Amino acid sequence: MESIILQIAARHMRPLLVVLSLVVLYRGHNEPGGGFIGGLMFGAAYILYAMAFGVNKTQKSLFFNPINLTALGLLVAIISGIPALLVGDNFMTGEWYTFFAQTAFELKLGTPLIFDVGVYFAVAGMLMLVMFSIMEE
Amino acid sequence: MTTGLFLIVLLGVAAVAPFLRKYLKHQAGWVYAIWPFAGFLYYLSLLPAINDGVIITETFTWLPVLGIDFSFYVDGFSVLFSLLVLGIGAFIMVYAGYYMRPYPMKGRFLGYLLLFMTAMQGIVVSGNLITMFVFWELTSISSYLLIGYYHEKPEARASALQALLITGFGGLALLGGFVLLAIPYGSYELSYILSKPEIIQGSNLYLPAFILIAIGAFTKSAQFPFHFWLPGAMTAPSPVSAYLHSATMVKAGVFLLARLNPVLGGTELWSYTLTIVGVTTMFTGAWLSITQVDLKRILAYTTVSALGTLVLLIGTGTEYAINAAIIFLLVHALYKGTLFMMAGNIEKKTGTRDLSQLGGVFKYMPFAAIIMSLALVSMAGVPPMLGFLGKELIYEASVAAPKAYGFILILGFLTNVILVFLSLRLAIGIFWGKEPSYTKTPAEPNLALMLGPFFLVLASFVLGLFPSTMANPLTSKAIMAISPGNDAIILKLWHGFNLVLGLSVLTLLSGYLVFRYQNNIIPAIDRINIKYFRREFTRLFFSMIDSFLILTKLKTKTLQHGYHRFYLMTLFVIASILVWVMIWRADPIILELNFSEMPLNLIAVVVLIIAASLSSVISNSRVIALISMGVIGFGITIIFIAYSGVDLAITMIMVETLMIILAMAVVYHLPKYQNFSSTGARMRDGLVATLVGAFFMVLVIQAGTSDLEAPISEYFKEASYSLAYGRNIVNVILVDFRALDTLGEITVISIAALGIYAMIKLGKKQ
Structure with a gap:
């Protein structure tokens, strides 16, 4: 199934969707969004590409392997729980750090965000893993 | 510390x-x-x-x-x-x-x-x-x-x-x-x-x-x-x-x-169990060792016998018995450690540990021969080695034990005769006697190999020679620790002429006689063993393991039949039964259906969802069924938006879309639609589906009307920003308050994804 319209759309949509998924991931803490939805979007971007160009070509264009991405996600999620242990709190307690305090660029970052990144990778990886293996059939 | x-x-x-x-x-x-x-x-x-x-x-x-x-x-x-x-x-x-x-x-x-x-x-x-x-x-x-x-x-x-x-x-x-x-x-x-x-x-x-x-x-x-x-x-x-x-x-x-x-200890149950098990083990071990020819197996069976003796002595529990137990423990550790190390040395130096292949080793390794012979002397219970003291105490304990224990004395005597015989057989059979042709010339083992045997035999010798000054301080507190109220007996090499000494001499003589006539006795015992003790415990053990494996296979086959629809049905039926029981036990259901506050457009969406559900069940085409399912999903999404569950709505859109794509990718490969299930099966499925659907409905209605104490949502609403610095409560719950749950969930989906991947890839290979 080769559709020029789909292929051109997919080629341009993929980077846009990836950026959008990152936005959704980041804003998830205060507004609708988050790692789970972001991960699904990220995966959907590549699935769209795979529908247009085939799984093989998509996999070649990837610089990572979906299995590794899933594993990385789990790893990041677990690691995000460790800073709490170092401070003396229970595993997975959210720890927050403020950067550029009292300035216009005040930025609050915490371990829950890292955890969300882990969820993002794991969900994206598992989605791509399942979809690619089924679509390859 | x-x-x-x-x-x-x-x-x-x-x-x-x-x-x-x-x-x-x-x-x-x-x-x-x-x-x-x-x-x-x-x-x-x-x-x-x-x-x-x-x-x-x-x-x-x-x-x-x-x-x-x-x-x-x-x-x-x-x-x-x-x-x-x-x-x-x-x-x-x-x-x-x-x-x-x-x-x-x-x-x-x-x-x-x-x-x-x-x-x-x-x-x-x-x-x-x-x-x-x-x-x-x-x-x-x-x-x-x-x-x-x-x-x-x-x-x-x-x-x-x-x-x-x-x-x-x-x-x-x-x-x-x-x-x-x-x-x-x-x-x-x-x-x-x-x-x-x-x-x-x-x-x-x-x-x-x-x-x-x-x-x-x-x-x-x-x-x-x-x-x-x-x-x-x-x-x-x-x-x-x-x-x-x-x-x-x-x-x-x-x-x-x-x-x-x-x-x-001290109860009848304790002493009967331990003495019976101990005496059986003691005699069985000794008896089975007679016919063995592998040096290490002989030693292994005598070890079994010695362990039986120890259990027997602890079970007997008298002052003499406990003393004998501790001394014999020490004796046995010293000579058996030596003998096993020497068995290894002999195998290393001659290339075999089969008794029938060994003989005349003394002239190649005289030092090793002397060390091992001394350990065997200890095993036989001959003075001045510590083994003598151990055996004397065991005899004293048996003689002093209550009358009912007479059979212990007899079996103990026979066991000791066998040990004397084995000592003679090993010492003379290995170090003297006829020399077979060795594949390599045996040589004296080096320092590292002889250090242990030498010192252990030395300890046995010194402790045996100076019992009251050396062995007593080592063991007296151990004896008192395991049997309070009893004292350590002052150990002596010479007890005077008494029954125990007579027994010792008789043991040595009988042991020698058995050795003298071993060519007649061993085949006779072999015949008895073959005739009456055919049942091998090892084989029995492995057949038990095999039957257990068959049983587990049967169980797995019944429970893990491999039909996905029946797994689902089991899950649904059990879940709905459990929930229905809970609902039946809980407060009466209050159905307060009030549609007046519901906007008209939402009513239209609900009607659409119901229609799509019916169509997905009735339709004869997979694609139509799938599209109907999609309509249901998006309909629900609209309801979420209407009640400002934006997070849920976004997730739902993503999931629904991907589900349809996934299903389409699969449908593409399926054979033409056919109706296989009988009317009865459909009725059954319909019943299960209704049960599950109905309990969800009842649950939702109950949740709305039941007065739960202190809903947790209030806490989340407050703590979300003050504690977790996030305004999106759903997300804060997922990544902060309940992060460990989320971690578990992503682990589960990752494993599921790996499973799907493996199944598809493996299926392709076959």
């Missing part, structure tokens, strides 16, 4: 041993022996204080809530055992360092041995039942690794597995026994339990606790009918046999029985 610290360092040495072997080369054995030897000296230096009545206790907190701590309790009995474990252990390390040179992975082997040493030393100094159990299991595991060391041989793997299964089964029983024992006390601390035996003796938990603990001890110490794993374990390299299966590990069961003697 010292006891715990010593164990931790020992464990550390075990951990680094495999890696350091590379740098230490052939000196590894000597280096690894340093720490155990230091421990030996430490416990030796404790002896004067212990003899003054000091008991050392240490506690490291572990799970204080459950009363489980790493605590240590060092009394005279622990010190005696520690000296054996560490002293013999140090010699074994030197021996193994040299012995294992030609084999691969020797570093790892030495590491396993040290790990075992840690575990065994841990058992003997444990002051908490659970601590003891942990070390107990560690001995089983390290012994499994050691027996299976030649893992490329199937019989080594089978023996290792057999030993692990039997001792592991015993270990489970033991844990149960410990827990039951601790219940009336409310504590696992040995010092407390030992001080108040009347608590468990008066409790009705005594019987089950005793049975379980006895199973644990009997399996570990190879008591009848669990005796068969020990000869099987002889497939291990000789250092392992010398250390684990003669001197230390198999004594763990004996140690436990002796340790708990003040608490559990």
Whole structure:
């Protein structure tokens, strides 16, 4: 199934969707969004590409392997729980750090965000893993 | 601190041993022996204080809530055992360092041995039942690794597995026994339990606790009918046999029985069980050893016999019996360690350990021959070796025991006759007699191989020669520790002319006679064995394992049938039954349906959803069914948006879209739609679906009307920003408040994805 319209759309949509998924991931803490939805979007971007160009070509264009991405996600999620242990709190307690305090660029970052990144990778990886293996059939 | 610290360092040495072997080369054995030897000296230096009545206790907190701590309790009995474990252990390390040179992975082997040493030393100094159990299991595991060391041989793997299964089964029983024992006390601390035996003796938990603990001890110490794993374990390299299966590990069961003697002992149940099991094991082991020709198997069966003797003595429980038990324990560890190391030496130097292939070795290795003969003299119970004292005490204990124990004296006498015969047979058969042609010329074993045997025999000799000055201080507190109220008997070589001496002389004479006429006696015994003792325990054991495997396969087949629709149905039916029971028990359902506040456009969406549901069920085309499902999904999404569940709505859109894509990718490959299910099956499915759907509906209605106390949503609303700095409550719950749940969920979906991937890829290959 080769559709020029789909292929051109997919080629341009993929980077846009990836950026959008990152936005959704980041804003998830205060507004609708988050790692789970972001991960699904990220995966959907590549699935769209795979529908247009085939799984093989998509996999070649990837610089990572979906299995590794899933594993990385789990790893990041677990690691995000460790800073709490170092401070003396229970595993997975959210720890927050403020950067550029009292300035216009005040930025609050915490371990829950890292955890969300882990969820993002794991969900994206598992989605791509399942979809690619089924679509390859 | 010292006891715990010593164990931790020992464990550390075990951990680094495999890696350091590379740098230490052939000196590894000597280096690894340093720490155990230091421990030996430490416990030796404790002896004067212990003899003054000091008991050392240490506690490291572990799970204080459950009363489980790493605590240590060092009394005279622990010190005696520690000296054996560490002293013999140090010699074994030197021996193994040299012995294992030609084999691969020797570093790892030495590491396993040290790990075992840690575990065994841990058992003997444990002051908490659970601590003891942990070390107990560690001995089983390290012994499994050691027996299976030649893992490329199937019989080594089978023996290792057999030993692990039997001792592991015993270990489970033991844990149960410990827990039951601790219940009336409310504590696992040995010092407390030992001080108040009347608590468990008066409790009705005594019987089950005793049975379980006895199973644990009997399996570990190879008591009848669990005796068969020990000869099987002889497939291990000789250092392992010398250390684990003669001197230390198999004594763990004996140690436990002796340790708990003040608490559990003294009852009729205790003495009957232990004496009957002990005397059976004692005689069975000795009897079966007569017809063996493999040097190590002969020694293994005599070990079984010796363990039976020890259990028998502990069960008898009189002053003489307990004294005899401790002395015999020491005697046996010293001579059996020597004999196994020598068996390894002989195999190494002559290339065989088959008795019929051995003879005339004396002229090649005179020194080794003298050492081994002295150990055999100790085994035969001839003065002046310590073995003589051990045998005298056993006879005295049997003679002094109550009249009903007469048969013990007879069987004990026969066992000793067999031991005398075996000693003569081994000494003369190996070192003198006709010389066969050896494949290589035997030579005297070197220092590393002879150090252990030499010192152990020396100890046996010195202790036997100066019993009251040397052996008594070593053992008296151990005796008092395991049987309070009894005193240590002053040991003497010469008791004067009495019944016991007469028995000793008679034993030696009978043993010699059996040896003199062995060519007639052994074949006769062989015939009896073949005729009456055909049932092999090993075979019985493996057939039991096989039947168990068949049973589990059957169970798996029934429960794991592989039909996805039936898995789902099982899940749904059970879930709906459980929920319906809960609903039926809860408050009456209040149906307050009020559609007046519902906007008209939402009503339209609901109608659409219902219509789509019907169409997905009725339709004859998969694509139409899928599209209908999509309509349902998006309809629900609209409802979420209408009630400002934006997060849910976005997720729902993503999931619905991807679901449809996924389903389409699959549908593409499916065969043409056909209706296979019968009307009955459809009715059944419809019923299940209705049940599940209805309980969800009822649940939702109940949730809306039930007055739950303090809904948690209020807390989340408040804490979301103040504690977690996030305004999106759903997300904050997912990544902060309930992050551990989310971690579990992403782990599950990752595993599921891997499973799907594997299934599809594997299916493709086939």
